[in-house]
Amino acid sequence: MIQRVSSAGLSDIMLRSAMALQARMAEKQVASASGLVTTTYGGLGATAGTVLSLESVMTRTQAWSGNTQVAVDRSQAMYSALGSMIDQLSSLRSTLSAARSDASASVDYNGIGAGVLDDLAQQMNLQMDGRYLFSGSRTDTAPVDTTALSVPTVPSTADTAYFQGDSTLASVRVSADQTIQYGVSAGGTGFEKALRAANLLANLTTSPMDTDAITEAYDLATEALEGLLADQGRLSVQSKRLENAQTAQSDMLSLLQDRVTGLTAVDTAEVTVELSQYESTLQASYSAIGTMFKLSLTDYL
Incomplete structure (x- = not known):
């Protein structure tokens, strides 16, 4: 068959x-x-949830890191501006010291004082990315308006009419459980005394020479220097904290990336x-x- x-x-x-x-x-x-092991989360199987969770933490940490960098940049800009103010006050003190020794009417003390007053105001009205850094929370308003200052008397009194900001300092979240405050307000005593010292010189009576005003302006400039140096020191400490936080964020991002790579690569x-x-x-x-x-x-x- x-x-x-x-x-x-x-x-x-x-x-x-x-x-x-x-x-x-x-x-x-x-x-x-x-x-990659797969181009879709579904292809990861049981590890998909872990990868999604890690990537969520990475996104949040990257956002914190970006905000921290902005805060570092602002702090450094403020530190530099304070350094310029300190230099201007040191120069003003030298001028006032010379005036106390030889109050020559031939020196344009009023012009020098007005120039220092304007330069200080320019530094105090520092802007970055459209924000006034020394205005506290009123970042859309220039903190210093020298036209609001009164003609000082001797002895003078504190005059804060120039200040258009507030004392609320900026802060930035650097992790889930930590926020760092940073910055300096132009309403501080160091700023006020610096402007008052320059204003005294700008309005100095030179005929006859008002030696009491020169002495007071010198003393105010000295006190302003101490105050601004203290502000600069605080900014330095704040910047260091921010930089340390940024380092921790960078380390965390590297760790998270390594874990994600280990699961997906x-x-x-x-x-x-x-x-x-x-x-x-x-x-x-x-x-x-x-x-x-x-x-x-x-x-x-």
Whole structure:
């Protein structure tokens, strides 16, 4: 009796196997090109939740780091401005000291005082990114308006009419449980005394020379120097805290990135070997399928 042998079932199985093998090879090719285990969260399986959580923390930490850098930049700008004010006051003290020793009417003390007053106001009205840094929370308002100052008497009294800001200092969140306050307000005593000393000289009576006003202006300039140096010292401490926080943020971001990479990145060498194996196996499968389709029923009779 003649028996008929059919290869249809076997060839169908081999085709499905080759197609599945080709799909796995395509996944490995994508992984090799992207460097990732998968390009979708769904492909991560049980680790997807962990990766999402880590990436959420990374995003939040990056935002804190960016805000901290802004605070560092502002603090450094304020520190530099205070340094300029201190230099101007040191020069003013030298002028006043010389005036106490030789009150020559030929020196334009009023002009010198007006110039220092204007220069100090310019530094106190420092802006960065459209914000007045010495205005407290009123960042859209210039903190110093010297036109509001009165003509001082001797002895003088504190005159804060110039100040248009407030005493609320800026703060920045650097982590989930830490906020750092930073900055200096132009309403501080060092600022007020600096402006008053310059204002006294700008309005100095020179005929006859008002030596009492010169002495008071000198004393005020000395006290203003002490106050501004103290403000600068506080800014230095604040900047150091901000820089330390930024270092901690950078370390945290590196740690988080390493953990995410460990969960999502592929071993390139391993994938390359697997691709080579898949390619060899797939070629063998195609060869076997090709041979099968060449077979004739008569080969089995």
